[in-house]
Amino acid sequence: xxxxxxxxxxxxxxxxxxxxxxxxxxxxxxxxxxxxxxxxxxxxxxxxxxxxxxxxxxxxxxxxxxxxxxxxxxxxxxxxxxxxxxxxxxxxxxxxxxxxxxxxxxxxxxxxxxxxxxxxxxxxxxxxxxxxxxxxxxxxxxxxxxxxxxxxxxxxxxxxxxxxxxxxxxxxxxxxxxxxxxxxxxxxxxxxxxxxxxxxxxxxxxxxxxxxxxxxxxxxxxxxxxxxxxxxxxxxxxxxxxxxxxxxxxxxxxxxxxxxxxxxxxxxxxxxxxxxxxxxxxxxxxxxxxxxxxxxxxxxxxxxxxxxxxxxxxxxxxxxxxxxxxxxxxxxxxxxxxxxxxxxxxxxxxxxxxxxxxxxxxxxxxxxxxxxxxxxxxxxxxxxxxxxxxxxxxxxxxxxxxxxxxxxxxxxxxxxxxxxxxxxxxxxxxxxxxxxxxxxxxxxxxxxxxxxxxxxxxxxxxxxxxx
Numbered sequence: 001x002x003x004x005x006x007x008x009x010x011x012x013x014x015x016x017x018x019x020x021x022x023x024x025x026x027x028x029x030x031x032x033x034x035x036x037x038x039x040x041x042x043x044x045x046x047x048x049x050x051x052x053x054x055x056x057x058x059x060x061x062x063x064x065x066x067x068x069x070x071x072x073x074x075x076x077x078x079x080x081x082x083x084x085x086x087x088x089x090x091x092x093x094x095x096x097x098x099x100x101x102x103x104x105x106x107x108x109x110x111x112x113x114x115x116x117x118x119x120x121x122x123x124x125x126x127x128x129x130x131x132x133x134x135x136x137x138x139x140x141x142x143x144x145x146x147x148x149x150x151x152x153x154x155x156x157x158x159x160x161x162x163x164x165x166x167x168x169x170x171x172x173x174x175x176x177x178x179x180x181x182x183x184x185x186x187x188x189x190x191x192x193x194x195x196x197x198x199x200x201x202x203x204x205x206x207x208x209x210x211x212x213x214x215x216x217x218x219x220x221x222x223x224x225x226x227x228x229x230x231x232x233x234x235x236x237x238x239x240x241x242x243x244x245x246x247x248x249x250x251x252x253x254x255x256x257x258x259x260x261x262x263x264x265x266x267x268x269x270x271x272x273x274x275x276x277x278x279x280x281x282x283x284x285x286x287x288x289x290x291x292x293x294x295x296x297x298x299x300x301x302x303x304x305x306x307x308x309x310x311x312x313x314x315x316x317x318x319x320x321x322x323x324x325x326x327x328x329x330x331x332x333x334x335x336x337x338x339x340x341x342x343x344x345x346x347x348x349x350x351x352x353x354x355x356x357x358x359x360x361x362x363x364x365x366x367x368x369x370x371x372x373x374x375x376x377x378x379x380x381x382x383x384x385x386x387x388x389x390x391x392x393x394x395x396x397x398x399x400x401x402x403x404x405x406x407x408x409x410x411x412x413x414x415x416x417x418x419x420x421x422x423x424x425x426x427x428x429x430x431x432x433x434x435x436x437x438x439x440x441x442x443x444x445x446x447x448x449x450x451x452x453x454x455x456x457x458x459x460x461x462x463x464x465x466x467x
Contacts, residue, residue: 098168103153278384295326386432
């Protein structure tokens with residue numbers, strides 16, 4: 001029996017190894033649903049038998065900022081305790097003895113500007129090369145200089161620094177377990193991280209990569225459109241990962257059809273907690289509609305506002321409450337005023353009371369242009385809300401699963417018509433609401449755990465694809 005009280009057999013448990021999740025930055029309030037999904041995966045790993053998995057990041061914010069983020073994770077119940085969350089730069093400032101052993105004697109790469117990291121006593125720790133407007137900075141081999149007591153040593157670029165840090169953590173865990181051959185499984189949560197690690201050929205290491213968003217370029221609905229930039233580079237590395245975890249079957253299938261499946265593709269959605277039974281439709285405001293997402297270009301909240309002009313004419317007492325914040329807030333408020341719907345559309349900003357908001361509403365809508373999965377849809381369904389969404393790649397159609405209406409991408413009139421239909425038809429709305437919890441149940445930890453365990457078991461039990 002595990003600490004969470006669940007009893008498992010071998011097929012339901014992860015193989016014995018050390019597991020870490022690694023992202024560029026994972027910060028609640030800054031990284032949207034990503035910052036919720038990643039620690040949820042940490043909890044899922046632990047409930048599947050992983051021994052004290054870690055959540056790692058490599059962003060260069062201050063130690064105080066990282067400490068505050070860790071505390072937020074703990075207070076929100078996202079991680080068991082602060083020791084499970086570590087950051088590369090915090091560990092550099094601790095000047096662990098691993099820093100004295102890495103790299104080879106050497107100095108800075110000529111012609112580059114460097115940024116020096118110092119400790120609290122102003123002693124130099126590392127000097128990092130600075131790349132201006134270079135999208136491949138993380139792949140450059142310009143020297144990272146470690147200022148060791150015995151003399152400066154160099155690592156090949158940021159990827160050399162990342163690998164050195166991960167090796168130190170792996171060795172730390174191996175020493176604690178008394179097993180120098182113990183496998184170390186790194187679940188890469190960011191594409192730049194995955195690209196940087198594909199040259200790590202230690203046979204005791206397994207690299208697993210997750211996907212969090214659509215790989216398609218604008219307008220995001222053509223699976224054959226040319227893929228460029230970071231996504232193009234990352235797709236070229238697919239063969240190097242011991243497992244790739246896709247949030248939806250649709251994206252997995254379209255990538256496999258176009259780029260090939262090396263036999264490592266798995267569908268492993270991000271998880272939600274189903275929570276307590278939500279209130280029935282009779283206790284809700286029958287004309288209150290809610291959105292919850294970042295006010296960012298991807299979410300196309302402007303399309304919902306344009307659609308609402310028609311909704312407000314057809315259902316005069318309907319209200320649209322938009323929760324979330326972001327760079328487009330002022331622009332969206334101007335659009336609300338321009339369309340004359342300020343009396344019925346409100347931008348409320350960020351909220352910590354998601355479930356209470358959902359429990360008062362009759363309908364959840366999302367006008368997103370693209371998704372990886374659309375975690376907020378599953379969260380709304382869990383609270384018994386039917387959903388109206390554009391049929392965006394990827395996520396809404398698979399998540400809604402008969403508990404709402406999907407309309408063609410970008411079709412504002414169809415979007416408005418679907419909302420009007422459900423606000424006018426109480427029986428139809430109640431019918432869809434009755435299916436919502438069952439649809440959301442597909443994203444609970446118990447539902448997703450078998451797919452995660454199977455994917456990681458295959459990765460661990462097969463030889464490394466890079467060794």
